[in-house]
Amino acid sequence: MKALDELTFDNRFARLGDAFSTHVLPEPLDEPRLVVASNAAMALLDLVPAVAETPVFAELFSGHKLWAEAEPRAMIYSGHQFGGYTPQLGDGRGLLLGEVYNEAGEHWDLHLKGAGMTPYSRTGDGRAVLRSSIREFLASEALHALGIPSSRALCVIGSSTPVWREKQERGAMVLRLAPSHIRFGHFEYFYYTKKPEQQAELAEHVLNLHYPECREQLEPYLAMFREIVERNAEMIAKWQAYGFCHGVMNTDNMSILGITFDFGPFAFLDDFDAHFICNHSDHEGRYSFSNQVPIGQWNLSALAQALTPFISVDALKEALGLYLPLYQAHYLDLMRRRLGLTTAEDDDQQLVERLLKLMQNSGVDYTLFFRRLGDESAEMAVAKLRDDFVDLAGFDAWAGLYKARVERDGDYSEEQRRERMHAVNPLYILRNYLAQNAIAAAESGDYSEVQRLHEVLSKPFEEQAGMEQYAQRPPDWGKHLEISCSS
Numbered sequence: 001m002k003a004l005d006e007l008t009f010d011n012r013f014a015r016l017g018d019a020f021s022t023h024v025l026p027e028p029l030d031e032p033r034l035v036v037a038s039n040a041a042m043a044l045l046d047l048v049p050a051v052a053e054t055p056v057f058a059e060l061f062s063g064h065k066l067w068a069e070a071e072p073r074a075m076i077y078s079g080h081q082f083g084g085y086t087p088q089l090g091d092g093r094g095l096l097l098g099e100v101y102n103e104a105g106e107h108w109d110l111h112l113k114g115a116g117m118t119p120y121s122r123t124g125d126g127r128a129v130l131r132s133s134i135r136e137f138l139a140s141e142a143l144h145a146l147g148i149p150s151s152r153a154l155c156v157i158g159s160s161t162p163v164w165r166e167k168q169e170r171g172a173m174v175l176r177l178a179p180s181h182i183r184f185g186h187f188e189y190f191y192y193t194k195k196p197e198q199q200a201e202l203a204e205h206v207l208n209l210h211y212p213e214c215r216e217q218l219e220p221y222l223a224m225f226r227e228i229v230e231r232n233a234e235m236i237a238k239w240q241a242y243g244f245c246h247g248v249m250n251t252d253n254m255s256i257l258g259i260t261f262d263f264g265p266f267a268f269l270d271d272f273d274a275h276f277i278c279n280h281s282d283h284e285g286r287y288s289f290s291n292q293v294p295i296g297q298w299n300l301s302a303l304a305q306a307l308t309p310f311i312s313v314d315a316l317k318e319a320l321g322l323y324l325p326l327y328q329a330h331y332l333d334l335m336r337r338r339l340g341l342t343t344a345e346d347d348d349q350q351l352v353e354r355l356l357k358l359m360q361n362s363g364v365d366y367t368l369f370f371r372r373l374g375d376e377s378a379e380m381a382v383a384k385l386r387d388d389f390v391d392l393a394g395f396d397a398w399a400g401l402y403k404a405r406v407e408r409d410g411d412y413s414e415e416q417r418r419e420r421m422h423a424v425n426p427l428y429i430l431r432n433y434l435a436q437n438a439i440a441a442a443e444s445g446d447y448s449e450v451q452r453l454h455e456v457l458s459k460p461f462e463e464q465a466g467m468e469q470y471a472q473r474p475p476d477w478g479k480h481l482e483i484s485c486s487s
Contacts, residue, residue, distance in 0.1 A: 021073035029118025029159035032062030079185030079252025090120025185252035231258025237330035243269035265483035334336025433478025
């Protein structure tokens with residue numbers, strides 16, 4: 001394990017030059033203090049957990065100090081925002097401090113969010129506030145613990161720096177980790193600005209560093225795009241299976257690696273609602289829960305357009321045609337496992353759809369239903385869950401089909417069923433009201449609830465003694481929190 005001054009930098013993206021990013025130093029926060037740190041994320045950099053408690057840790061990730069080998073850069077990109085193309089976006093408040101490789105040979109971007117103004121800040125102040133930084137930290141680590149591909153979060157640093165949003169708040173920074181922070185919007189920027197040399201250089205960079213196995217294919221760029229399609233299909237299948245709503249699926253928020261990226265007004269479903277909109281600025285429901293699947297395809301089509309200089313249109317269309325079948329296969333596989341099924345039958349899709357419709361009409365808690373379904377035998381579980389439904393006749397009909405399906409699936413003990421189902425059905429998820437409680441405490445100077453919630457969410461499938469309050473249905477006020485992009 002390493003100390004902070006022992007990190008090994010290799011700033012590969014910075015070497016692409018000024019056409020791709022701008023050198024900017026972070027603007028320090030006043031009176032920096034550690035809010036929360038992830039031991040699991042620190043392990044990715046081979047860091048000893050104890051370094052988080054040292055003063056230099058807060059100083060490095062609040063802009064007061066910088067490694068000599070770091071080369072902070074604000075990346076330039078564009079993107080489609082709510083369906084409309086914005087020619088230039090870029091890191092308006094974020095900085096790629098540098099790239100570090102660990103003892104296993106893995107490269108990790110150190111990306112500081114809330115680091116102050118850059119040439120791409122437009123009318124913004126370049127800052128992030130404490131509440132949004134806490135939400136992004138918790139979400140990054142919680143999704144990873146659920147097995148959903150995601151960027152990671154090393155820490156949140158709070159401060160006394162005033163930041164104005166709807167009201168005066170306190171500035172904060174979150175340090176994000178990912179193998180790359182390149183987005184769909186990077187390719188769109190060089191495509192629409194008609195800079196083919198830089199676009200080709202970017203494509204080579206991504207291909208060589210992140211999809212080297214595609215070099216072995218007859219058409220490497222096409223093989224890379226197919227892999228991007230498959231990764232996004234799998235990621236969004238996991239979003240849908242676990243009830244995660246991203247909220248702002250603009251193409252500048254889509255990672256070229258197919259990982260969950262740039263958390264804004266996200267939410268996990270409480271009561272199941274296929275039409276749920278978690279972003280109160282999304283007046284048309286473009287990024288509603290049910291729309292995430294087609295929007296994923298729309299975004300991949302936008303990326304495909306930007307790749308037409310390298311790949312034929314017919315080949316791109318063929319690759320895009322893989323998205324929905326791949327999504328459906330990944331989604332149905334996970335939903336079968338959530339239902340405790342180990343085999344596949346043709347009617348399983350209908351079984352899932354009937355259940356979700358019943359849940360929709362009855363306001364059933366999405367996470368707790370699946371967890372309780374695995375607590376005991378199928379017959380006992382559905383008998384206890386029956387009272388959660390309004391349409392009792394409809395649920396009874398579904399329960400009969402489900403019990404028969406479980407019988408056909410195989411002969412296994414109740415304990416085997418419980419272990420298998422609890423391994424994929426979380427007891428704890430990042431509900432908005434839990435995050436809000438932790439944020440309220442942190443804004444008053446008490447960071448213990450953020451730290452406790454992070455620890456609980458790091459083991460979402462394990463029942464944890466004394467943590468029953470984190471596995472409850474939310475109070476009524478907690479189901480209707482409005483989350484905005486303002487951070």
